Amino acid sequence: MLALSAIHLHILYQPFGAADEDYLSLGQRHKTHALTLDLNLTPESHTTSHTSTSPDAHLLTRNFLVMYKVAESLAAASDRPAMFSLIDTIRHTLRDQDHIYRDEQLQSLNWFxxxxxxxxxxxxxxxxxxxxxxxxxxxxxxxxxxxxxxxxxxxxxxxxxxxxxxxxxxxxxxxxxxxxxxxxxxxxxxxxxxxxxxxxxxxxxxxxxxxxxxxxxxxxxxxxxxxxxxxxxxxxxxxxxxxxxxxxxxxxxxxxxxx
Structure with missing residues (x-):
């Protein structure tokens, strides 16, 4: 959530050049930290099982990081668009994966x-x-x-x-x-x-x-x-x-x- 919030601020302030690189760096640090907690979210670590004890916690983390990758690729990229890496990351992360939250308090998140x-x-x-x-x-x-x-x-x-x-x-x-x-x-x-x-x-x-x-x-x-x-x-x-x-x-x- 912190990574996604930071990149949102980066994208919001990017047109004004107002310390937007600080927000981007902050987002990248939060993303890296999140990946160390749930290592199964990157194509490079497909053999590593995630450490989260809760499937719902893993799902929440995964979905926040998916949104981070989407925003990073489609809105925050400073060089050529990262379309191909986005496609591979999304496919690795979401194909043949569980999309259903189990906790009763999270059922509203299953709408999509x-x-x-x-x-x-x-x-x-x-x-x-x-x-x-x-x-x-x-x-x-x-x-x-x-x-x-x-x-x-x-x-x-x-x-x-x-x-x-x-x-x-x-x-x-x-x-x-x-x-x-x-x-x-x-x-x-x-x-x-x-x-x-x-x-x-x-x-x-x-x-x-x-x-x-x-x-x-x-x-x-x-x-x-x-x-x-x-x-x-x-x-x-x-x-x-x-x-x-x-x-x-x-x-x-x-x-x-x-x-």
Whole structure:
């Protein structure tokens, strides 16, 4: 909690240059101390069991540190956006893990669990056109679609990996538009992507995968900064992704934006 509060202050004062680096350093120290108490929260320590005697205490610690990592990567990063390390940290920490608080006094914190499998049918029908999920993404995984490199998705395994990643982003797109569910929607996409897609994005940096990541950042850029203080570097991330994309894929993005 102290680490998260400190990085919140860093992000709040960062535009004014008012001792914000002191808050960031303080947050990093609190985070490091928290990790020494619960060492199972980092990819590097996956063989180490956590020392907490309470599953709920471990869950609280984990969730605070997840939010710290999200804020550090999406709002406080001073160099290039740390999207790939964020994806790996979130997936390591949250995939196949317990998300339910057991203590009766903590039951109100379980409100978000069902939203991880949210289906946005009604939201898509009622959402204003400018905020709807980009239509062209829905066929990006098909070899018959009019997009570059169709031979890549002739392989059904590759096509399915893209299809699942797009479906997960589709769900997150509308979930983040529900007040109070923004952070769950942002995290859910990273958790729900398959290992195959993660490899194509993080390791291989395939063009199609980067396009999907680009629109993930578009989704984040639409969030209300007053409520979602943990975001703010999406434009930097989109510019960074654009530098990795071929001109033919940037044309697809530009065409989608004009629809």
């Amino acid at each position: 669990v069902g939203s991880m499998v949210f289906s946005p049918v009604e939201e898509e029908e009622t959402t204003a056109a400018p905020n709807r999920f980009p239509r062209f993404l829905k066929t990006l995984h098909l070899p018959i679609s009019p997009y570059p490199d169709p031979e890549e998705v002739l392989d059904p395994v590759i096509s399915d990996a893209y299809k699942e990643a797009i479906a997960a982003l589709h769900n997150s797109w509308y979930l983040t538009q529900r007040p109070g569910y923004e952070v769950v929607g942002a995290i859910a996409w990273m958790v729900r992507m398959t290992d195959q897609f993660r490899t194509m994005l993080v390791v291989e940096k395939r063009q199609r995968a980067l396009v999907i990541l680009y629109f993930y950042c578009v989704m984040l850029s639409r969030l209300d900064r007053q409520q979602c203080w943990w975001t703010g570097k999406e434009q930097d991330a989109m510019a960074w992704i654009s530098m990795m994309l071929d001109a033919k894929w940037m044309e697809c993005i530009a065409s989608a934006a004009s629809l």
